[in-house]
Amino acid sequence: MNYKTLIGLEIHSELLTNSKIFCSCTTSFVGDENTHCCPICLGLPGTLPVVNKKVVDFAIKAGLALNCEISQFSKMDRKNYFYPDLTKAYQISQYDLPICHDGYIKTEADQKIRIRRIHLEEDAGKSIHTNEGSSLLNYNRAGVPLIEIVSEPDMTSADEAYEFLEKLKAILQYIEVSDCKMEQGSLRCDVNINVKSEDGTFVSNIVELKNLNSFKAVAKAIEYEEKRHIHLLEKSENTVKETRRWDDAKNETIRMRSKEYAQDYRYFPEPDLGTIEIDYDWIEKIRETIPELPNDKKKRFIKEYNLPEKDIDVLMITKKMANFFEDVVKEFKDVNMVSNWIRIELYRRLKENNTEIDDIKFSIEDFSKFLELIKKGTINNNAGKKVFKEMYETGKTPEMIVKEKGLIQIEDEEQIRDIVKQVLKENPKSIEDFKNGKDRALGFLIGQVMKLSRGKANPQIVNTLIKEELI
Ligand SMILES: [Zn+2]
Numbered sequence: 001m002n003y004k005t006l007i008g009l010e011i012h013s014e015l016l017t018n019s020k021i022f023c024s025c026t027t028s029f030v031g032d033e034n035t036h037c038c039p040i041c042l043g044l045p046g047t048l049p050v051v052n053k054k055v056v057d058f059a060i061k062a063g064l065a066l067n068c069e070i071s072q073f074s075k076m077d078r079k080n081y082f083y084p085d086l087t088k089a090y091q092i093s094q095y096d097l098p099i100c101h102d103g104y105i106k107t108e109a110d111q112k113i114r115i116r117r118i119h120l121e122e123d124a125g126k127s128i129h130t131n132e133g134s135s136l137l138n139y140n141r142a143g144v145p146l147i148e149i150v151s152e153p154d155m156t157s158a159d160e161a162y163e164f165l166e167k168l169k170a171i172l173q174y175i176e177v178s179d180c181k182m183e184q185g186s187l188r189c190d191v192n193i194n195v196k197s198e199d200g201t202f203v204s205n206i207v208e209l210k211n212l213n214s215f216k217a218v219a220k221a222i223e224y225e226e227k228r229h230i231h232l233l234e235k236s237e238n239t240v241k242e243t244r245r246w247d248d249a250k251n252e253t254i255r256m257r258s259k260e261y262a263q264d265y266r267y268f269p270e271p272d273l274g275t276i277e278i279d280y281d282w283i284e285k286i287r288e289t290i291p292e293l294p295n296d297k298k299k300r301f302i303k304e305y306n307l308p309e310k311d312i313d314v315l316m317i318t319k320k321m322a323n324f325f326e327d328v329v330k331e332f333k334d335v336n337m338v339s340n341w342i343r344i345e346l347y348r349r350l351k352e353n354n355t356e357i358d359d360i361k362f363s364i365e366d367f368s369k370f371l372e373l374i375k376k377g378t379i380n381n382n383a384g385k386k387v388f389k390e391m392y393e394t395g396k397t398p399e400m401i402v403k404e405k406g407l408i409q410i411e412d413e414e415q416i417r418d419i420v421k422q423v424l425k426e427n428p429k430s431i432e433d434f435k436n437g438k439d440r441a442l443g444f445l446i447g448q449v450m451k452l453s454r455g456k457a458n459p460q461i462v463n464t465l466i467k468e469e470l471i
Pocket residue numbers: 020023024025036037038039040041042143
């Protein structure tokens with residue numbers, strides 16, 4: 001029997017406002033535990049929350065970028081549950097009137113994955129469980145603004161869910177409402193999953209998956225659950241409606257608890273806050289602040305720069321990277337060279353060091369000058385790699401590095417011919433191999449010449465001269 005998987009996602013994303021959602025405490029995580037709290041975010045009796053307008057602005061911006069309708073009228077509700085890191089014993093969230101609804105994200109295959117709603121809520125604090133068996137509480141995060149984005153169960157595979165998350169993350173980062181760092185918890189994702197036989201007669205119960213720390217974990221957990229659901233249905237059994245957590249070390253999902261339903265939370269309208277009313281002008285004012293979004297940028301890049309799609313994906317992996325690329329291209333016109341050096345040498349280093357492009361030590365002008373040195377043949381590609389490494393690590397100008405390291409390319413044919421002759425004299429066996437048709441010998445000889453010239457000889461000239469001498 002064939003089965004279809006139905007996947008819906010719930011994504012929590014922390015908003016990049018300076019202050020918390022209902023008080024003026026900072027949202028920064030720099031500093032000691034429990035130093036960014038006040039009576040309001042600690043939920044002390046007698047305090048009153050006030051909605052941070054910037055939070056509403058950001059939610060509208062996210063809604064517009066995700067093709068949602070913006071509700072002209074919404075309200076906050078109390079969601080009642082107790083956790084030690086939620087001092088009020090309720091979370092202020094939105095229940096039946098979310099701020100945005102009915103949006104979508106388009107996939108590469110031009111498929112619409114619908115977004116049911118986006119609502120506002122406050123984050124809870126953090127419990128830290130120590131090895132000694134005690135628990136510590138840090139309330140710096142309590143009251144940090146969140147949007148929860150809930151999709152329809154429109155995804156049918158782990159790949160599709162992965163793509164949706166990548167696209168969503170890129171959009172939220174492009175509009176600068178969230179930094180979406182999953183490893184730091186500013187983006188969190190829960191999955192709802194079940195499977196259905198093709199004729200619709202067998203349907204498994206929906207299972208919720210939590211504790212997913214990366215997009216890869218989301219994909220792996222979905223694949224694991226798909227198999228588990230189908231396996232149970234085939235045995236004429238079914239899944240239990242429950243919440244399971246992903247265990248990355250064991251590569252499996254494990255039961256956490258039975259699933260809560262809306263009625264378990266006894267929602268009611270938050271009596272300490274008024275309604276949120278958003279008029280047409282407010283929405284239009286926010287709409288004007290939305291920059292070019294990833295899908296449009298990609299289309300423009302393909303048209304304007306004529307580069308392969310997969311290269312463009314790397315070049316626009318973040319908005320800052322895309323801006324960097326375009327700024328360099330303004331200074332140095334060889335688009336392919338710019339693309340190659342950014343994608344291969346720069347991107348690799350950024351990834352290795354876990355740094356952002358705005359933390360690099362060299363300027364756009366220096367990077368352009370560096371490319372110019374290679375283009376003009378002042379240094380060869382190999383030397384270029386050395387110069388780039390030094391530029392990246394020290395921020396020195398390329399000219400300074402070339403001078404200090406003596407990397408200027410040797411173009412003088414006579415000088416190179418002398419080195420070639422010396423290498424040939426020292427390697428009679430390779431000459432013999434070459435004459436017997438072993439092409440590898442030529443590569444070896446070129447390598448020796450380059451080594452002797454300390455990487456500075458022009459490789460094309462080396463190639464020509466060796467062939468001349470051999471034939
Ligand atoms: Zn506070």
